[in-house]
């Protein structure tokens with residue numbers, strides 16, 4: 001039996017709540033689909049700061065080395081950027097595919113949601129997050145700076161990931177850039193040069209401000225959207241408004257060897273943390289991406305379908321409730337329902 005080694009880093013806020021839910025679902029899926037997952041827990045973020053004085057301690061780094069994947073909850077900041085950098089997790093994939101039963105939750109008009117299926121490919125270990133930065137005093141005036149610096153090679157390698165993804169999908173790649181103000185970062189030219197090896201992919205360079213507006217006005221036009229670190233962070237949160245809740249979206253952050261960290265795109269949600277009501281579907285969407293990366297595609301599809309079936313049956317976590325017919329469930333109840341649904345649908349649809 002295939003055994004995977006997974007490091008769980010729950011972190012802070014709702015992180016532990018959604019990771020616990022996702023691990024329970026993953027364990028059940030493993031049983032149903034004939035693989036096993038050995039989970040080791042590590043500290044990251046505030047709990048790590050308290051114990052080790054740093055958000056990403058050496059002990060956690062060692063745990064992650066040699067694992068088959070990392071399931072990450074959320075942190076306020078401490079440790080996450082270091083973790084991404086240490087494992088060179090440069091390719092952040094953030095899919096957005098609104099489901100039918102949540103149409104009315106979306107901020108987009110229902111008729112503009114038909115067929116919306118977007119993949120953000122976000123560069124994750126460079127750009128303004130990691131460029132030279134500092135604070136100083138100029139004469140008497142204090143100032144600060146962060147530098148958006150990219151090696152051409154860093155843009156080229158994330159471009160190749162985006163091009164590959166587009167080639168396997170609807171062959172359209174939008175490039176988010178800001179060359180009218182930041183001409184030293186020629187994303188369009190560099191992507192075009194890499195695209196010579198992908199002649200069937202249509203490139204659509206767009207100024208990032210226009211792209212943000214177009215995402216809201218007409219999301220149907222997009223297939224894959226390539227963006228640098230900061231633009232990708234901001235644009236992908238718009239995906240939450242398109243899907244109906246930020247709590248629904250997951251991500252995979254991969255290095256060149258295909259090793260990955262999997263996390264929801266939302267944060268610690270301090271306003272709801274500790275109440276047991278967080279939506280675990282963003283973390284479950286991340287588990288789905290992890291299963292695909294592990295070549296457990298049947299289990300991944302099973303997970304996706306079972307969640308859609310629960311939503312169709314009206315089950316809703318707090319962030320999705322908006323009508324009296326909705327069946328409100330907290331995180332634990334949603335997880336239990338999902339496990340039940342996986343068992344039921346296994347019998348119907350996934351006979352092996």
Ligand SMILES: NC(=O)c1ccc[n+]([C@@H]2O[C@H](COP(=O)([O-])OP(=O)(O)OC[C@H]3O[C@@H](n4cnc5c(N)ncnc54)[C@H](O)[C@@H]3O)[C@@H](O)[C@H]2O)c1
Pocket residue numbers: 014018073074075076077080246247263264265266267268269270271272277278279280282319
């Ligand atoms: N990857 C990460 O660990 C990550 C990502 C984003 C933000 N953050 C951090 O999280 C903290 C809070 O950030 P924020 O408030 O801007 O963003 P957030 O994503 O934590 O929350 C934004 C809103 O979405 C809601 N929400 C988020 N996740 C939800 C879920 N699973 N279920 C239901 N509702 C959910 C919250 O309740 C809140 O109203 C900050 O310290 C930020 O740095 C961490």
Ligand SMILES: CC(C)[C@H](C(=O)O)[C@@H](O)C(=O)O
Pocket residue numbers: 075076077080233265267
């Ligand atoms: C917590 C923060 C540093 C992080 C980011 O900006 O990358 C988050 O917003 C995300 O989307 O993963």
Ligand SMILES: [Mg+2]
Pocket residue numbers: 233234237265
């Ligand atoms: Mg973000």
